[in-house]
Amino acid sequence: MKFLALAGGAILAASAALAAQEIAPGDVRIDDGAYAQSLTGVPGDPVAGRAAAADRGKGNCMTCHPITDMSDLPFHGDLAPTLDGVADRYNEAELRAIVINSKEVFGEQTFMPAMYRIEGLNIVGKKYEGQPILTAQEVEDVVAYLLTLKEE
Numbered sequence: 001m002k003f004l005a006l007a008g009g010a011i012l013a014a015s016a017a018l019a020a021q022e023i024a025p026g027d028v029r030i031d032d033g034a035y036a037q038s039l040t041g042v043p044g045d046p047v048a049g050r051a052a053a054a055d056r057g058k059g060n061c062m063t064c065h066p067i068t069d070m071s072d073l074p075f076h077g078d079l080a081p082t083l084d085g086v087a088d089r090y091n092e093a094e095l096r097a098i099v100i101n102s103k104e105v106f107g108e109q110t111f112m113p114a115m116y117r118i119e120g121l122n123i124v125g126k127k128y129e130g131q132p133i134l135t136a137q138e139v140e141d142v143v144a145y146l147l148t149l150k151e152e
């Protein structure tokens with residue numbers, strides 16, 4: 001009985017480790033502006049993604065991008081294209097690549113921050129040193145949110 005309980009515990013621990021397996025920022029290889037694989041294997045949650053996108057300590061997307069869906073929030077910038085209808089212009093793999101590392105997709109000169117990269121950042125606030133702006137799951141959540149932005 002004791003053995004069975006132990007074995008069961010080990011199986012549980014192993015599956016938890018599997019579930020927690022994430023693709024680290026340094027292991028992401030964006031191919032031709034797209035990254036098809038989920039970073040976590042856990043489907044993105046568009047509601048959490050909207051919150052992470054709006055959070056000024058995280059995505060802070062609307063500081064540069066107009067987003068009609070976020071017109072309840074103040075301080076929209078217009079330095080970048082509107083994200084309205086972005087799901088009609090890019091597929092999921094392309095949106096994931098843009099959110100992970102905009103520099104890889106648009107070129108180093110873009111001023112959109114790379115959200116899931118640690119190496120090669122020019123200016124890193126102390127708060128962000130050694131960690132990406134968004135966690136792997138937040139990237140998945142933001143991508144799920146972007147996929148809801150379709151033109152009617």
Ligand code: HEC
Binds near residue numbers: 053060112
């Ligand atoms: C500091 C400004 C800035 C922030 C913050 C920012 N972006 Fe961007 N983004 C840009 C710029 C500029 C471009 C245009 C690409 C270029 O540089 O040529 C862009 C392009 C994009 C595009 C492609 C849009 C299109 O229609 O071609 C997507 C999608 C995108 N950003 C998503 C996001 C998301 C999601 C966030 C928040 C998690 C975000 N951006 C935060 C500046 C920003």
